[in-house]
Amino acid sequence: MIELEDVSYSYGGGELLSGISLTLQPGSFHFLTGPSGAGKTTFLKLCYGDLLPTAGRVSAFGQDVRNLGRDDIARLRRRVGVVHQDCEFLDHLSVEENVALPLTVSGRDSATGEANLTDLLSWVGLSAQAGSLPPELSGGERQRAALARAVIMAPEIIIADEPTGNIDWEMSLRLLTLLVELNRMGKTIVIATHDLNLIRSAKAQVQARVLRIRDRQLQLAGADL
Numbered sequence: 001m002i003e004l005e006d007v008s009y010s011y012g013g014g015e016l017l018s019g020i021s022l023t024l025q026p027g028s029f030h031f032l033t034g035p036s037g038a039g040k041t042t043f044l045k046l047c048y049g050d051l052l053p054t055a056g057r058v059s060a061f062g063q064d065v066r067n068l069g070r071d072d073i074a075r076l077r078r079r080v081g082v083v084h085q086d087c088e089f090l091d092h093l094s095v096e097e098n099v100a101l102p103l104t105v106s107g108r109d110s111a112t113g114e115a116n117l118t119d120l121l122s123w124v125g126l127s128a129q130a131g132s133l134p135p136e137l138s139g140g141e142r143q144r145a146a147l148a149r150a151v152i153m154a155p156e157i158i159i160a161d162e163p164t165g166n167i168d169w170e171m172s173l174r175l176l177t178l179l180v181e182l183n184r185m186g187k188t189i190v191i192a193t194h195d196l197n198l199i200r201s202a203k204a205q206v207q208a209r210v211l212r213i214r215d216r217q218l219q220l221a222g223a224d225l
């Protein structure tokens with residue numbers, strides 16, 4: 001689905017990531033860990049075509065991301081749902097409108113889309129908050145709204161960058177449960193996190209690979225995690 005071949009990345013100074021190769025197989029569950037500043041967010045951005053590698057090749061669904069035209073990029077954005085670290089919303093729109101934004105932007109706010117939206121808000125436990133404004137949500141509710149927005153276009157891959165960074169353990173587990181459910185439905189999941197307890201909880205439920213960025217390289221973490 002997504003393949004990185006000998007990928008390196010630099011923001012202009014020295015190399016941040018060097019010689020990284022990885023294939024994300026359909027239905028796989030990956031965690032990405034590593035110290036702050038190691039390049040986790042950068043790595044994720046390379047996976048979903050937000051950044052282009054300075055060396056090596058990234059292909060998404062068989063296409064080199066360097067060669068994507070505007071339509072290809074729009075298609076890729078639909079196939080890969082991203083939950084960003086800061087999960088920003090448009091504060092003047094309701095939670096429901098924010099979650100539906102990808103549908104609205106793509107002109108797919110049809111009856112099917114609306115039914116999907118109602119189910120989705122119920123699935124993430126935010127039916128009661130559908131009409132609220134984003135600033136009225138708790139941290140855990142914001143993360144679940146961000147997840148709903150990331151999956152509304154029925155992506156095949158969900159990439160979440162520190163989705164439990166600012167929420168308590170109970171809420172983290174609730175979010176993890178949703179991501180595990182998505183994986184059981186066949187979705188490919190990639191989660192960047194510092195939270196080793198979250199990784200251990202997931203490994204009790206799904207077969208997850210744990211990758212670590214260390215010294216600019218991507219390594220497979222040991223079985224102790």
Ligand SMILES: Nc1ncnc2c1ncn2[C@@H]1O[C@H](COP(=O)(O)OP(=O)(O)OP(=O)(O)O)[C@@H](O)[C@H]1O
Pocket residue numbers: 011016034035036037038039040041042043
């Ligand atoms: N747009 C940018 N321009 C220049 N440097 C950047 C840019 N974005 C990130 N960096 C730098 O690249 C390094 C890696 O950043 P990145 O956000 O990928 O790390 P991370 O592992 O996700 O960190 P954290 O766990 O703290 O979120 C950091 O030193 C950061 O300051």
